[in-house]
Amino acid sequence: MKVQCLKGFRDYLPGEMLQKERMLASVREVFEQHGYPPLMTPALEYAEVLTGKYGDEGEMLLYRFRDNGDRDVALRYDLTVPLARVLAEHGNIGMPFRRYQIAPVWRAEKPARGRFREFMQCDVDLIGVDSAAADAEMLVIGAAVMQRFGIENYKLRINHRGVLSALCRKVGLEGSAEGDFLRILDKLDKIGEEKFRQEVSGIPGLDASGLDSVLAVVLDASSDPREVLSHIEKNLGSDDLATSAIQRMTEILDIVEAAGIGKYCQIDPAIARGLSYYTGLVYETFLDDLPQVGSVMSGGRYDDLVGMFSGKELPAIGISLGIDRLFYALSEMGLIETSSQPAEVLVVLFSEESAPASFSAASGLRHEGINTMVYPKAAKVKKQLQFAQKSGIPYVVVIGDEELKKGTVQFRDMDAGSQDEISLSDAVTRIKTGQTS
RNA sequence: GUGGGUGUAGCUCAGUCGGUUAGAGCGCCAGUUUGUGGUAUUGGAGGUCGAGGGUUCGAGCCCCUCCUCCCACCCCA
Known part of the structure; x- marks a missing residue:
């Protein structure tokens, strides 16, 4: 067939x-x-x-x-x-x-x-x-x-x-x-x-x-x-x-x-x-x-x-x-972008142990009306960032062991290449206002 | 539906006169030592050469049929 x-x-x-x-x-x-x-x-x-x-x-x-x-x-x-x-x-x-x-x-x-x-x-x-x-x-x-x-x-x-x-x-x-x-x-x-x-x-x-x-x-x-x-x-x-x-x-x-x-x-x-x-x-x-x-x-x-x-x-x-x-x-006529991606944020899955924290952060973002994807398995941060870049997802949130302890997130703007350790709610504000730092 | 063209890796394409095991670039996957993308570098996977039949010692290449897509006619969103 x-x-x-x-x-x-x-x-x-x-x-x-x-x-x-x-x-x-x-x-x-x-x-x-x-x-x-x-x-x-x-x-x-x-x-x-x-x-x-x-x-x-x-x-x-x-x-x-x-x-x-x-x-x-x-x-x-x-x-x-x-x-x-x-x-x-x-x-x-x-x-x-x-x-x-x-x-x-x-x-x-x-x-x-x-x-x-x-x-x-x-x-x-x-x-x-x-x-x-x-x-x-x-x-x-x-x-x-x-x-x-x-x-x-x-x-x-x-x-x-x-x-x-x-x-x-x-x-x-x-x-x-x-x-x-x-x-x-x-x-x-x-x-x-x-x-x-x-x-x-x-x-x-x-x-x-x-x-x-x-x-x-x-x-x-x-x-x-x-x-x-x-x-x-x-x-x-x-x-x-x-x-x-x-x-x-x-x-x-x-x-x-x-x-x-x-x-x-x-x-x-x-x-x-x-x-x-x-x-x-x-x-x-x-x-x-x-x-x-x-x-x-x-x-x-x-x-x-x-x-x-x-x-x-x-x-x-x-x-x-x-x-x-x-x-x-x-x-x-080249007026349609075909490689688009609905997610605005990728939440990195730092390790299997941090998965609950990542999902919790993702829920928080979604409650704010932000389209959010969680990386589906623990993998190297490098690989996950690569994925975000290729997929055209503009922001990445990383919650690792350090951030988990402090209650913060690493918030990365892919286009600007900038990254800050801030609270999740500050990340929300930045995404909504489009400001990078 | 009719006429003309076309088809080789996911994509763009090489492939000599019919001659060994079908190639490149890009993309993809995995490394370059353990928390960070784009660059660089190394390695890897991936092809029933659109499908089926025929000619031939031998076919990606020649012949036939079918299919796809493109162009024109027709018609339309």
């Missing part, structure tokens, strides 16, 4: 996991700052809950199988559809409903850079409200997370399904025929106008005479969002879907600019989003320094999804942060 973990899956060793957990804690904090409580749902759902929600390509990526009771089940593909199921199943949930959920999802895609088959999503959703304020709040929360991570160079690329539908109408496509066209449109900036025209010409029913105005909207999109909007209006203003989309995006821009995150927001009429359940605003987030890893945060409005379960229309919007992808990107 070959010992390895599944393709597309990965282990997070302690050095990485410590950092990932810290990122997750920050995300949770930001979500709760905005008034969202957590939700948890099972990893496994009845397959029929998930099928028909993600489009044909998405559906092929489901991890789907029969359980031991011969039930047709599947691992969740995202956190949004399970949320819709919860809303339909628990009828008395008050509206508006807010929740965040941080949990792994599974997609049987071919793994690539920044793409895994198991990855964690951090979702925030606001249900029961269809308003520009609700839409804008998602962007505000997303930007708050990025700010929390110290990420400045990124762009929230925003679009609206109404604009996309209007663009499709321009070329004579409607409803289910939109998919192929939008897929090619989405990669326009990558393949260029010429290849775009070429690929798009293969779509049955396409009215090529409208292509010029489509390209006029998308290609001339300058970076100023207001200009992009007026540009869209100029070209698609006669379309009612486009008009209300422009109206909504204008209101959203007013809010996000007031919230101070306008500089991160772009209107990009080419952003399509593959998931089929989006109905209004859609957005994706790319890091300027590492666009190859793909979108690190995206989402949109899905006003029809809950209705697919309950039959009752319920407007909804959400945003999803890909923490693994973000972690990967930050690692690639």
Whole structure:
């Protein structure tokens, strides 16, 4: 048997996991700052809950199988559809409903850079409200997370399904025929106008005479969002879907600019989003320094999804942060310290006889909220100091026979190389204040 | 999933034309005399050469299949 973990899956060793957990804690904090409580749902759902929600390509990526009771089940593909199921199943949930959920999802895609088959999503959703304020709040929360991570160079690329539908109408496509066209449109900036025209010409029913105005909207999109909007209006203003989309995006821009995150927001009429359940605003987030890893945060409005379960229309919007992808990107950019160590203090185990004293001192430190490790066996002080140094533990406490008699400790600052014989409580003070002598 | 590349010690990599017992640096472990890290020095452990098959007197090296990872397409967090 070959010992390895599944393709597309990965282990997070302690050095990485410590950092990932810290990122997750920050995300949770930001979500709760905005008034969202957590939700948890099972990893496994009845397959029929998930099928028909993600489009044909998405559906092929489901991890789907029969359980031991011969039930047709599947691992969740995202956190949004399970949320819709919860809303339909628990009828008395008050509206508006807010929740965040941080949990792994599974997609049987071919793994690539920044793409895994198991990855964690951090979702925030606001249900029961269809308003520009609700839409804008998602962007505000997303930007708050990025700010929390110290990420400045990124762009929230925003679009609206109404604009996309209007663009499709321009070329004579409607409803289910939109998919192929939008897929090619989405990669326009990558393949260029010429290849775009070429690929798009293969779509049955396409009215090529409208292509010029489509390209006029998308290609001339300058970076100023207001200009992009007026540009869209100029070209698609006669379309009612486009008009209300422009109206909504204008209101959203007013809010996000007031919230101070306008500089991160772009209107990009080419952003399509593959998931089929989006109905209004859609957005994706790319890091300027590492666009190859793909979108690190995206989402949109899905006003029809809950209705697919309950039959009752319920407007909804959400945003999803890909923490693994973000972690990967930050690692690639060298912004994550992987050799970290939770202990701030190592208490040396001087001898087997002094073990009780060491543990007692360690307890005292921990009571003060200081992460403390006791060396697990009696060994040479040299070796224990070496260990502290290699592990990145900044302080060492030594309690030997002398100190035991006097009721003191040797307190060593590893970085400064200084050492003093002081009381344990003085050591606590020094650690807390960060002073070395 | 399709196409291209890749794989030798924990890590980064040498390894000649197919020829004896596969190497280096870093890291790791243990010493350098018994209460103190980073430097120095000595010694040591560690490899089914990604896996399986084939060609050959002989394969890390050539051929086939599979797997991994990387790049592009596709799609996305």
